[in-house]
Each structure stands twice: as C-alpha cells, then as structure tokens.
Amino acid sequence: MPVSEWVIISITERLDDLHAMFSDNEVDAVFAIRGGYGSMHILDRIDYDLIRRNPKIFLGYSDITAMHLAINKHSKLVTFHGPISLSRFTDYTQKYLRKALFETQPIGAVTNPPESNELRPAHPLRTIRSGVASGQLIGGNLTLISNTMGTPYEIETRGKILFLEDVDEEPYSIDRMLTHLRLAGKFDGVAGVIFGECQDCRPKDYKPSSTIPYSLGEVLDNILGNLKVPVLYGLTIGHTDDQLTLPLGVAATLDATKGTLEIKEAGVN
C-alpha cells in the first residue's frame, strides 16, 4: 500500500475520534494525550462549526499547537495550552491545570516555580526587553507556528501577547523560525513576546546548515531584543516538567521587567 493511503486512513480515524468527542453529550472535555507528529494533516478537514456548536475544553501542546491555532481561529473557541496526560505532572503543573480548567476566576499572575538554589536556578528567567504590555494571549510551539504560516490556520499576532516554546532545537533552527516570523510580519504590532524555557536548545552536532555558532541566548537577543515591545525569556511553558496551563485567547498582561504573566480573564465559565 502506498504511503499516501495510510496517511489518508489515519487522518480519517483521527478526525472521527475528534468529531466523536465533541459531538458526544457524555463528554465534557477533550484532552490530546500525546503530541508527536501529525496534527497538521487534519486541519483542513476538521468540522469547525461542530466544535463551535459543542464548545468544550480542548487541552494539549507541542504538535497540538496546530489544532489550537486552527480551532481558536475558525471555531472562535478558547482552548488550553497545557500538559498532556503523559506529562510529568509536578505539583506546579497540577496546580495550574486546576486553576485553568476547574476554576472560573482568572488565573492571575504566574511566574516560574520557586528555586531551591537561587544561585543556580533550574528555571532561570531573563528580561530581554523590559516593560509591561497587555493583549490577548496566543502562542504555542514555534515549529508548528512557523509551519502553519501561509495556511488558513496561521497565527494572528497583532495586538497580542505572543508566547513561543520549543524543545531540542539548535540555535540556528530557532533563528530560522524566528526569522520566518519576523519576515512574515508576525512581530509587527505584537504587544509583547514570551520565549519559554527551551530544553536541549544548545548547539550540538556540526551540520553544514548549522553555520550559526551562537548560543540560544544570543539568537533570542539578536531577533527579539530588537523589538520595541516587552520580551521575557524562560517562562515554564510547554516542554518542561513544571508546566503552566494557559488559556488561548484571553486577556493577559506581560510584565517583562518583573518576569510575570498575568492572566486577567478566565478561560472557562
């Protein structure tokens, strides 16, 4: 069987599960229990009206970013960037999952978990550009945000607080994706930017393509440091053991000077 056929069959079965969960009156929320690869296959065949008619909590991150962007935009539904059922679920992760999904008051100000060794923090925060900015919160995995650009599902950033996260990407790769966003105008008119903690994002094996020998910090300063808006680096979003759950599309304020993100509107009601 040619590869194209299993992709089509796989798409159909994955779509069936998604649509079945949103249609099913016994189901109150839908969790993607794994990211990995493949969400983009189904974007053009999702029934966005079905999801809008049956609004439910939709939770996931990483590859699931593609679905968040698409559902947020085309079903006009707040979805949740947060841990999958196989994540490590530390106390911090559990606390913010409860706040985001179970409580109807806004999450309020969030920052990284307390450090046991202040001199060598496990989750260091760094202000790349100081300042305070407000806007709707949007964002997700940088690779998926970059790869959905030019499609009907691409991210809208104007006037928004944009967060980006990734894992196991070398600085040249992060540079390439951030440059893609910059050239596409995604930083024009953005209110503020958060670059999350990025584990294993250091230069590794030499490849002909990795001609940028810079660190991740240098790449971020070079691209995000030139923006005229507040920029914070290191928030525990996405691929970290301690992980925030963030509602996409709600009002938020980034204080890049203090290193906090205030979620001012609940994602659930």
Next chain:
Amino acid sequence: MDDRRTFLASFSIGMASMLAIPRLSLAAAASDALLHPKALRAGDTVGLITPATYVSDPDRIALAERTIRHFGLRMKMGKNAGKRMGDYFDHRAS
C-alpha cells in the same frame, strides 16, 4: 464617485461600530468574542484522543488513566486512540 461612495459606506460602518461599542460586555471586548467552554467539575468525563502520534503502549494508557482519575474525572478513550499506524494497513485490508 466610487471612491466617495466607498468612503461614505465605510464611514457609516465606522459610526455604527462606534455606537455599538457600549453595548458589548467588557469580557466580550477583552476576548474578541471567543467562546469559553464550561469549567470542569469532579465526576466530569474527559475524552482522550491522539490526533497526532498514537499511544498504543498499555502502560502509557494506564498512566493517562491514572492522571484523569487523580483529578476526580472519568475518561472515555477515543475509538482509534490506541491504534498503531501499522494497524491502519490491516484495518483497510480486512
């Protein structure tokens, strides 16, 4: 003429939207009228799906179940969530 008509049309739309602003609730204005789903409560059912990579390992599925139960929730597994990619070949052939 066309330009002016277009200008007048957009002007009146502009006026209409300005007049409409006070009628929007603050929450709707802040969130650009996005729908908000209902909060979870203990005893609610969560549908688990794998829209990207599959999860076929029973121990990983058990871990997902443990997580859902920890939050006082019930789970419903997607019909196809546990299938490996390879199963799609068999499924189609049978």
